[in-house]
Amino acid sequence: NYLGHDELERRQIDPGALKTAYDYIIVGGGQSGLVIANRLSEDPTKSVLVIEYGTFDDNPAQLDPSSGVRYPAKDLFNVTAVPQPGIGNRTGTVYAASVVGGGSTINGMFFERGSAEDYDNWERLGNSGWGFSKLLPYFKKSTKFNTPVDPAVVAFGNITWDPSVYGTDGPIQVTYPPWVWSGTKIQFKAFNEVGVPTQFEAAGGKSYNAYWVPTNVNRTNYRSFARNGYYDPVKSRPNLSLLLNYRVNEVLFSKAKHAHSVRIQARGTPNGAPTITVGANTEIVLCAGWLHTPQILQRSGIGPKALLAAAGIPIISDLPGVGSNLQDHPPMLIIFSYETDVFPNPTSAQTNATFAAWVQDEWTQHRSGPLSIPTGNNVGGIPLTTMNPTGYKAIVAKALAQTPATYLPKTYTAEQLAGFAEQRKVLTASYQSPTNKIIEIPFSGSGLTGVCLEKPMSRGTVTLQTTDRYAEPIIDFNTNVNPVDVDLVISAVRFYRTWMAAPSMQQLSPAEVSPGTNLTTDAELSTWVSSNIGTSTAHSCCTAAMMPQKLGGVVSPELLVYGVTGLSVGDISVIPLIPATHTCATVYAIAEKAADLIKARAAASGGYP
Numbered sequence: 001n002y003l004g005h006d007e008l009e010r011r012q013i014d015p016g017a018l019k020t021a022y023d024y025i026i027v028g029g030g031q032s033g034l035v036i037a038n039r040l041s042e043d044p045t046k047s048v049l050v051i052e053y054g055t056f057d058d059n060p061a062q063l064d065p066s067s068g069v070r071y072p073a074k075d076l077f078n079v080t081a082v083p084q085p086g087i088g089n090r091t092g093t094v095y096a097a098s099v100v101g102g103g104s105t106i107n108g109m110f111f112e113r114g115s116a117e118d119y120d121n122w123e124r125l126g127n128s129g130w131g132f133s134k135l136l137p138y139f140k141k142s143t144k145f146n147t148p149v150d151p152a153v154v155a156f157g158n159i160t161w162d163p164s165v166y167g168t169d170g171p172i173q174v175t176y177p178p179w180v181w182s183g184t185k186i187q188f189k190a191f192n193e194v195g196v197p198t199q200f201e202a203a204g205g206k207s208y209n210a211y212w213v214p215t216n217v218n219r220t221n222y223r224s225f226a227r228n229g230y231y232d233p234v235k236s237r238p239n240l241s242l243l244l245n246y247r248v249n250e251v252l253f254s255k256a257k258h259a260h261s262v263r264i265q266a267r268g269t270p271n272g273a274p275t276i277t278v279g280a281n282t283e284i285v286l287c288a289g290w291l292h293t294p295q296i297l298q299r300s301g302i303g304p305k306a307l308l309a310a311a312g313i314p315i316i317s318d319l320p321g322v323g324s325n326l327q328d329h330p331p332m333l334i335i336f337s338y339e340t341d342v343f344p345n346p347t348s349a350q351t352n353a354t355f356a357a358w359v360q361d362e363w364t365q366h367r368s369g370p371l372s373i374p375t376g377n378n379v380g381g382i383p384l385t386t387m388n389p390t391g392y393k394a395i396v397a398k399a400l401a402q403t404p405a406t407y408l409p410k411t412y413t414a415e416q417l418a419g420f421a422e423q424r425k426v427l428t429a430s431y432q433s434p435t436n437k438i439i440e441i442p443f444s445g446s447g448l449t450g451v452c453l454e455k456p457m458s459r460g461t462v463t464l465q466t467t468d469r470y471a472e473p474i475i476d477f478n479t480n481v482n483p484v485d486v487d488l489v490i491s492a493v494r495f496y497r498t499w500m501a502a503p504s505m506q507q508l509s510p511a512e513v514s515p516g517t518n519l520t521t522d523a524e525l526s527t528w529v530s531s532n533i534g535t536s537t538a539h540s541c542c543t544a545a546m547m548p549q550k551l552g553g554v555v556s557p558e559l560l561v562y563g564v565t566g567l568s569v570g571d572i573s574v575i576p577l578i579p580a581t582h583t584c585a586t587v588y589a590i591a592e593k594a595a596d597l598i599k600a601r602a603a604a605s606g607g608y609p
C-alpha cells in the first residue's frame, strides 16, 4: 500500500515548527539530498533539515516500470534552453526534476555505471580519491542485487552478471526484468560480428562493448529509488525533518565567509514575499541539482564576478566556473524498419490485439512480461577505435589542434580555458581507448534506437537572470557547437549502418528509414545531425565542477566550495567530466561518498562522534 494523504501531512513539517538552527541543512530533497540526509541522520545527536521545492508524488503508477517512459510534467521544472546555434537554432529539451526523490522518482530506471576510465579521468583532473577503485565501495554500498526471478528468461536472453560488483544490503534494489525480446539476441550477435564483443558484466568498470544493464526495481518490479530506499525507512527519525514546497533563495555568510544559514521562501509566492531564515550549526549541503545548485550559488554571491556585478549581488567568492562546464549526452534517433521482424517484437502490441491483451494480462496478473521493462536493458557502448578505426586518429588530431576558446562560451576565463585544456587531454586519450565508449546505442530488439554522444567536447552554461534572480536561469547547452562532436556522431551513424549490415541482422531485413540511404557524405550527414540531434538525455551535469580552483573548479575533492567555509555540494553538479553512462547510479555513489566526507570533517573538528 502506497502512502496516503494523511501520512504525507503527518510527515511534512510545518514551517512554523522550524527550529532556529539544525546541525545540517540539505538544500534539495532530490536523489542525492535524500541519500545524504539518511546518512547524516544516522547519528541521533545530529539534527538534519532537508528543504525541498517540490512535494511527494504518491501516484502508485509512478512505481511501475512503465512510468520510466512517461515523465510527469508536475514533477519537472518547466524550463527551456535558449535557441541552440549548433542544432539549427532549435531550443531542445531540458530535464530537471522537482519532486521528493528528484530524478530517481521519475527516471527511466536504466541503472548502469560508467567504465573505470570515466572515473579515473575525474582523478586525473586533480580529484584524488575519485577514481573507480575508490568509488566502487560506494556503488556497492548504495545497491542490493537481486537474482532475476525467472531463470528461463535469464537462459533465453543469456543474461550474465557478477554479483560481487553490487552490494548485498544497499537501499537501491537492482535486478533484470522477467522479459527479453528475442530480437535482442540477434542484435547482440550482430554486434559481435562487427567487432563489439559481449561483456559478461559491465558494472565492474567495463561498460563498453555490448552488455546487459539492470533495472532499479525490487523483486516484484516496483521502482526502487531514493524515496523508498533512503527516506521512507528512516522518516520517523526525530532528528530528521523534511520541509516541502519551499525554495532556498540564498545561503547567507558571516563576515569571515562562513555559511551559517539559508533564506527560504514558500513556493509560488512572488518576489519580495516574506522569507524565513534557518541556521546551520555545522554545514549546508547543496543538492538542488545541475540547474539550481549553480543558481543558488550565484544568488548567494558565489560565481563569475561580472555576472554578480550585473545582477547587483555582492561578491562572496569569485568563482567563474559556477554554472559553466554544462555537459549532457546529446541524443539522436536512428530508425531502421525490420521488414522481416521476429514475432513478438516491441511493436507487436500495437498491431496484434491478441498479443496486446496477453501483455496486459501478464502485467496485471504477474507483474511480468514486456511491461516489466521500463526503457530497455542493453547497450552497445562503442569505443571510437571500433567505430572508426581508420579515422579516429584524425579526429583526435583535429581536437588537439583546436584553439579551445573558439568553441567555448565567450565568458570563459584563463583558468577555465586551462581547465578545459586538461579535460581535452583526458578526453582525447579516451577517444583512443578501446576500453571506453564514445557512443551509446541502447537496444532492445527494436529497429528504432537512440544514439547518444557520451563524450562531447561542447560545453554549456547555466546563468542567473540578472534582472530577476528568482526566475529560472538561462540554460545554454551549446549542443554540437564543437565540430569534433559532429565528427564523432557521423562516425556513429556510419558504424550503425555497419551493424545493420552484419550477417545475423539480415534475417530481419533491416531497411534504413532515418537518416536515409541517400545521405552518405560528411556534409550531408553533418546537416542531418544538426537538424536531428537533441540537447539532453536527462543527464545534465557538471555545473559546479570538482576541479582545482586554478582550473576553474568550484569544489575541492572534499566537495567544499572554494573561498568559503561551511558549504559543500553533494549532487550531480560536482562531476567534472560527464561519464559515459546514465547518471543515476553514479549520483548515488557520489552522494554516499559526500556523506562520508561530511561526517569525516565533522569528526576531525570534534563535531562528530
Ligand SMILES: Cc1cc2nc3c(=O)[nH]c(=O)nc-3n(C[C@H](O)[C@H](O)[C@H](O)COP(=O)(O)OP(=O)(O)OC[C@H]3O[C@@H](n4cnc5c(N)ncnc54)[C@H](O)[C@@H]3O)c2cc1C
Pocket: 027, 028, 029, 030, 031, 032, 033, 051, 052, 053, 054, 071, 095, 096, 097, 098, 099, 100, 101, 102, 103, 104, 106, 107, 108, 109, 110, 111, 112, 246, 247, 248, 249, 287, 288, 289, 290, 292, 293, 296, 375, 537, 538, 539, 540, 571, 572, 573, 581, 582, 583, 584, 585, 587
Ligand atoms: C526524466 C529523467 C529521466 C532520467 N532517466 C534516467 C535513467 O533511466 N537512468 C539513469 O541512470 N539516470 C536517469 N536520469 C538521470 C538521473 O535521474 C539524475 O542524474 C539524478 O537523479 C540527479 O540527481 P541530483 O540529486 O543531482 O538532482 P535531483 O534528483 O534533480 O534533485 C534536485 C532537487 O532539488 C530541488 N530543488 C531545486 N532547486 C531548489 C531550491 N532552490 N530550493 C529547494 N529545493 C530545490 C528539486 O526540486 C529536486 O528535487 C533521468 C533524469 C530525468 C530527469
